[in-house]
Amino acid sequence: MMGSGQRTISHLTGMRAMNTLGTEIHLHARVFRAGCDWYAxxxxxxxxxxxxxxxxxxxxxxxxxxxxxxERIAAFNRARAERISQQLLSLASIS
Structure with missing residues (x-):
């Protein structure tokens, strides 16, 4: 059992992604206890x-x-893959 002053924090491996402005970002997740709930x-x-x-x-x-x-990091990754796929299809249709 944790003492009253301790927090359990989980850092999950992240991924590189691009934000909507085209800037590379390095996503990571944190999970920790916040009162009676778990916050992510x-x-x-x-x-x-x-x-x-x-x-x-x-x-x-x-x-x-x-x-x-x-799941949210996976969704970011799927969206990124879909954008890349659409870009490649657009380039292929122009050629």
Whole structure:
């Protein structure tokens, strides 16, 4: 059991991505206990904005928070792959 002054924080491996402005960002997720809930957020590891992360959520369990953060990073990755795929298809149709 954790003492009252201790926080459990999980840092999940992130990924490189591009934001909507075309700037490379380095996403990572944090999961930690916040009162009775588990908090998860995803932010740019090299330029963290604690008051304005890319995504965040509150969950009943640590497992649910980790699963949600991993799914959100996977969704970012799928969206990135889809954008690249569309760009390649556009280039191929021009040729």
């Amino acid at each position: 957020d995803i932010d740019d590891h090299l330029d963290p904005q604690p008051d304005d992360p890319f995504w965040y959520g509150y969950y009943d369990t640590q497992r649910a928070a980790i699963d949600a953060a991993c």
